[in-house]
Amino acid sequence: MTITNLTPRQQLSAGRLPLRLTNLFVGLTLYALAMALLIRAQLGVDPWDVFHLGLANHVPLSLGTIVIIVGALVLLAWIPLKQWPGLGTVANTLYLGLALDFFLRFLPNIQGLGWQILTLAVAILINGLGGALYIGSHFGPGPRDGLMTGLHLRTGLSIRLIRTVLELTVLALGWLLGGPVGLGTVAYALLIGPATQLFFRRASVRLPAAH
Structure with a gap:
């Protein structure tokens, strides 16, 4: 899977x-729909949403609002990493x-284990289709993925290691806050x-060859 790395001006x-x-x-x-389906399946969600849902247990805000606020805060961490957000980054954060x-x-909420497993699948x-469309539009990474790639560029550590550490960290924090961890x-x-x-x-999307 090849991802084109373009500056914001080049993206446009x-x-x-x-x-x-x-x-x-x-x-x-589609990505948002998949997030909602994972939540309604009640079998556990991805690590960042464990964190989002854990926060939702303690603050009087909608889950979507929490996702936006966390995304914006993660974007602030891009500043010392000298990362530049693209249109896709901003859209991911807000939309x-x-x-x-x-x-x-x-x-x-989905009831019945069979329906829950089907909904999870x-x-x-x-989520995979939504992520592929979003990434393949070449408008820059989301705030969380940009944090990962920024840390990789600044530290020289592997993407795999950084992603694992980040996701285990937010998973642990989310679990401590009461977020749902499970089969999902x-x-x-x-x-x-x-x-x-x-x-x-x-x-x-295949981009035209540069001349």
């Missing part, structure tokens, strides 16, 4: 803008939380990479 001038903008917002919408609140308003596939958390950790890879080749 790289061509195929209508298609890339469509893929960006369709991808983020994802709004879309999540929208879906949670209409989706009920569908959510991971939708493990399944997401194991399957989201292959699910994103499955869709990435077809979902990624």
Whole structure:
């Protein structure tokens, strides 16, 4: 899976803008839908959402608002790392939380273990497609992924190590705050990479060759 690393100006001038903008917002919408489905399946969620839901137990804000605030705070950590947010970074920070609140308003909790497992599997596939569309639009990483790549560039440590440390940290904090850890958390950790890879080749927009 190859990800093009473009500056914010290059992102906007790289061509195929209508298609890339469509893929960006369709991808983020699907990503938010998958987050909502994982929550409603009640089998555990991904590490960052364990943290978000843990915070929601202690502050009188909607989950989407918490996602936006955490994303904005993570963006502040980009400053010493000398990372520049792109359009996709800003859209991820603001739009994802709004879309999540929208879906949670209409989706009920899933009852019955069979339906819960099916919902979990569908959510991971939708998340993989949404992530592939979003990443493949070449508008820059989300705040959490940008933190990971920024730390990698500044420290020289491997992406795998940094991602593992970050996700275990937010998972532990979220669990301590009462966030839901379960089968879904493990399944997401194991399957989201292959699910994103499955869709990435077809979902990624091929940029015109630079002249």
